[in-house]
């Protein structure tokens with residue numbers, strides 16, 4: 001076969017950097033970059049409209065950037081008449097057009113796509129090379145080497161290795177300030193503050209406007225709104241968002257990391273995860289800049305360490321778990337939870353104020369911060385015994401930063417304890433008291449957070465005790481739950497029965 005080009009380089013929608021591994025050694029003179037907008041990727045779950053618009057607009061801008069850097073980009077648009085609708089279908093058409101000697105692709109972020117790419121070598125009459133994604137501190141092999149023979153895979157120990165490996169916030173071979181982790185300083189509730197930082201709201205250009213119209217038309221039945229689309233869609237814009245975060249929000253990021261306030265979706269959070277995950281920002285470079293802010297005396301250690309831990313600790317760790325555990329991880333259901341996720345997860349219409357806030361902003365902006373995801377929507381799903389697979393699909397759908405490698409371990413492992421404690425040492429289950437302590441939500445709720453039974457009682461309270469009682473066979477031995485189980489055992493039988501009755505009545509009302 002006569003080859004027209006040396007290498008065909010498919011660049012996927014979350015590989016939007018010119019430094020992606022597959023482009024590194026390639027020659028722009030003899031290669032063609034293939035970028036594909038395909039229906040299968042937009043619809044294998046019903047992604048939030050703003051998430052699809054963000055990715056498509058960022059892809060189109062990235063294609064222009066690559067062309068500017070001298071690459072030939074063959075770009076397939078969603079509305080192209082002959083669009084085959086899938087990666088494999090589009091690569092097949094591109095192989096016909098370009099007759100490459102080699103297809104070189106950076107590994108994808110999902111088992112589903114990995115399986116499709118693994119099939120290309122048999123389908124196409126050319127070499128297929130899959131290169132490792134090197135945008136992470138920890139390679140698959142390094143994670144396996146760290147995890148092998150450990151009884152427990154605790155993030156904290158992994159994180160220390162990553163600190164040593166990167167040298168971030170190290171004083172010689174010791175952690176800066178003498179401690180590895182300053183989380184204990186990062187649990188303050190916030191007050192409404194007019195001077196609170198706000199992320200930059202980026203104006204849509206012609207490309208984004210065109211994409212928004214396309215998404216509104218084609219994915220009208222997907223959840224979420226496009227009305228408040230304010231994402232950065234280019235590397236330059238994402239860098240502006242990053243600089244803005246470093247200056248305005250990072251100093252108090254740590255202190256208010258777990259806080260929640262009515263009508264305030266962002267607080268001191270970075271709102272950078274969509275850009276980091278899509279490739280518009282380099283996470284390690286970001287961590288170095290965070291460290292530089294600390295070293296310059298502009299940011300306290302608890303904020304700098306807390307932020308760096310999220311990236312080189314949690315983010316790297318969940319990725320390691322995702323690839324190590326394999327495609328079956330998504331099917332785990334340790335607590336045998338079977339309930340359907342309530343319909344209000346797609347509307348936000350519930351009189352539980354905490355849930356309506358967290359879900360409402362999610363539908364409006366495809367964003368909620370970590371504690372809202374973990375302690376409001378995740379906690380509620382856990383307490384009611386929602387099917388963890390359904391919960392996983394919801395998180396994958398509704399967040400602009402959601403790709404399976406990062407979303408699944410966070411949801412199924414950390415939030416729903418469906419892996420039986422592989423990722424977290426105890427379930428993140430709480431009553432209304434935690435939500436009341438960390439937010440102002442309860443003040444304007446129809447329910448009373450102090451009551452446990454009765455028509456006005458906060459549903460989280462009875463659900464919490466019912467969750468513990470219901471799952472005692474599986475959780476009773478967990479040392480980190482010994483205190484709540486002791487408190488449960490100290491209650492009078494009448495109190496226990498009233499709580500269980502209250503919870504079951506509420507669960508029935510959900511059905």
Ligand SMILES: Cc1cc2nc3c(=O)[nH]c(=O)nc-3n(C[C@H](O)[C@H](O)[C@H](O)COP(=O)(O)OP(=O)(O)OC[C@H]3O[C@@H](n4cnc5c(N)ncnc54)[C@H](O)[C@@H]3O)c2cc1C
Pocket residue numbers: 268269270271272273274276277307310311314315316318368369370371373374378395396399401402403406407408410411414415
């Ligand atoms: C149930 C559940 C589902 C989640 N799904 C996703 C997801 O699909 N995609 C995603 O990127 N994050 C996910 N997270 C982690 C976290 O909630 C988001 O990364 C964070 O809210 C993004 O907003 P931010 O940029 O303002 O983050 P910040 O709070 O400002 O944190 C800074 C950065 O740290 C990283 N980070 C923080 N926590 C985590 C974590 N637990 N895992 C991985 N990275 C982390 C992110 O890159 C983030 O941008 C999930 C958490 C939970 C509890």
Ligand code: SF4
Pocket residue numbers: 351352353354355431432433435436441442443445446447448449458459460
């Ligand atoms: S009272 Fe209960 S339901 Fe209402 S906001 Fe507080 S925790 Fe949520």
